[in-house]
Amino acid sequence: xxxxxxDDLLDGLIEAASQLVVDELDExxxxxxxxxxxxRARRLDPASVSDEWSxxxxxxxxxxxxxxxxxxxxxxxxxxxxxxxxxxxxxALVGDNPPHAPALRPSAAPRRWTRxxxxxxxxxxxxxxxxxxxxxxxxxxxxxxxxxxxQSVVDRLFSRTSAGGEAVHHDAPPSPxxxxxxxxxxxxxxxxxxxxxxxxxxxxxxxxxAIDEIDEIxxxxxxxxxxxPKEQVRPSAPPRPTxxxxxxxxxxxxxxxxxxxxxxxxxxxxxxxxxxxxRSRRVERAYGDRFTxxxxxxxxxxxxxxxxxxxxxxxxxxxxxDASAGLCHAQDTRDASSAxxxxxxxxxxxxxxxxxxxxxxxxGEPGDGDDRGTPTP
Numbered sequence: 081x082x083x084x085x086x087d088d089l090l091d092g093l094i095e096a097a098s099q100l101v102v103d104e105l106d107e108x109x110x111x112x113x114x115x116x117x118x119x120r121a122r123r124l125d126p127a128s129v130s131d132e133w134s135x136x137x138x139x140x141x142x143x144x145x146x147x148x149x150x151x152x153x154x155x156x157x158x159x160x161x162x163x164x165x166x167x168x169x170x171x172a173l174v175g176d177n178p179p180h181a182p183a184l185r186p187s188a189a190p191r192r193w194t195r196x197x198x199x200x201x202x203x204x205x206x207x208x209x210x211x212x213x214x215x216x217x218x219x220x221x222x223x224x225x226x227x228x229x230x231q232s233v234v235d236r237l238f239s240r241t242s243a244g245g246e247a248v249h250h251d252a253p254p255s256p257x258x259x260x261x262x263x264x265x266x267x268x269x270x271x272x273x274x275x276x277x278x279x280x281x282x283x284x285x286x287x288x289x290a291i292d293e294i295d296e297i298x299x300x301x302x303x304x305x306x307x308x309p310k311e312q313v314r315p316s317a318p319p320r321p322t323x324x325x326x327x328x329x330x331x332x333x334x335x336x337x338x339x340x341x342x343x344x345x346x347x348x349x350x351x352x353x354x355x356x357x358x359r360s361r362r363v364e365r366a367y368g369d370r371f372t373x374x375x376x377x378x379x380x381x382x383x384x385x386x387x388x389x390x391x392x393x394x395x396x397x398x399x400x401x402d403a404s405a406g407l408c409h410a411q412d413t414r415d416a417s418s419a420x421x422x423x424x425x426x427x428x429x430x431x432x433x434x435x436x437x438x439x440x441x442x443x444g445e446p447g448d449g450d451d452r453g454t455p456t457p
Contacts, residue, residue: 097200124167155198327353327362334369347373364397371399384410405435412442 122129321329334349350366350373357363367390374383387403394400408422423439430436440446 097204101200124164125171128171152198155201159198323356327357327360330356331362331366334366343373343377359393364394364399367394367397368399371402380410401430401433401435404429405433405438408439408442 118129330349330353334346334353337343337346337349347370350370353366354363354370357366367386370386371383371390374386378386384407387406390397390399390403391407404422404426408419408426411419411422420443423442426433427436427439427443433439
């Protein structure tokens with residue numbers, strides 16, 4: 081038998097024993113009839129029960145109990161003999177007819193717990209029998225530890241179920257089982273004379289390693305949460321400037337440079353606005369300022385390059401007509417054919433433009449309107 085099969089077998093036995101305990105706890109307590117109580121008392125001590133109390137029903141109850149087919153009858157008879165011995169000792173202590181002796185009353189709890197204990201003992205016996213049949217090599221290495229583990233589990237289950245008739249969770253420590261004297265004081269009136277309590281039986285030795293393993297499972301270590309560090313209040317960083325703020329600052333610096341006569345610095349600042357601003361109105365105004373600076377300082381080639389750059393970015397901008405006419409005028413001095421093509425394109429785009437008369441004259445067409453002369457964007 082492999083280790084896994086043996087572990088499965090032990091788990092099944094433990095589960096069966098636990099289920100037996102649960103079933104016994106769920107079973108409702110039923111008090112026996114009065115006739116059965118009288119018959120039992122008469123069997124224990126005929127002198128303590130009056131003849132007028134006895135009924136034929138007591139004999140029938142005893143006979144039915146003897147004919148029971150319960151497989152645990154042998155264990156029940158042994159437990160019954162122990163209980164009867166306790167009752168006889170109690171009667172011998174208080175006498176046959178004490179002046180304030182309490183009336184006999186049934187108690188279902190001893191029989192109920194007797195069945196639980198016997199069931200657990202039977203499960204333990206079956207487990208030990210199975211363990212005896214295992215392979216000697218397996219049992220030689222781990223048989224002792226497995227038997228100790230199973231014995232500790234059975235003892236723990238018994239201690240939990242005997243602590244008040246309720247199952248105890250694994251997370252709670254087992255409660256100590258009440259002594260017989262404590263149960264007698266709870267069930268009997270204050271005037272009852274208690275019987276001497278027998279010495280408790282010594283607990284069987286259990287494997288320390290198995291006990292440590294179960295304790296680790298039943299009582300896991302609880303880690304306390306670490307104290308959270310106090311959050312440090314960080315000073316708020318100054319807001320980052322937006323693109324509009326940056327373009328406005330560049331424009332202010334360019335105007336200040338123009339006022340100081342530093343044209344080169346102003347032109348460089350306007351170029352930075354054009355590079356960063358995209359197609360905004362501020363960029364278009366920067367082109368207008370550069371047109372003014374180029375007319376004063378730059379040659380024709382530089383102005384042609386600036387007009388072409390502007391038309392690529394703003395083909396329908398506010399300076400598009402002036403830039404187009406400026407390019408056509410520059411072609412007049414270079415190539416007449418290219419100039420005619422340029423002016424014809426200008427008329428198609430701006431038929432009523434400011435420089436339309438200049439364009440028609442360049443093309444040799446009659447035209448009306450004012451001639452603005454050379455375009456100067």
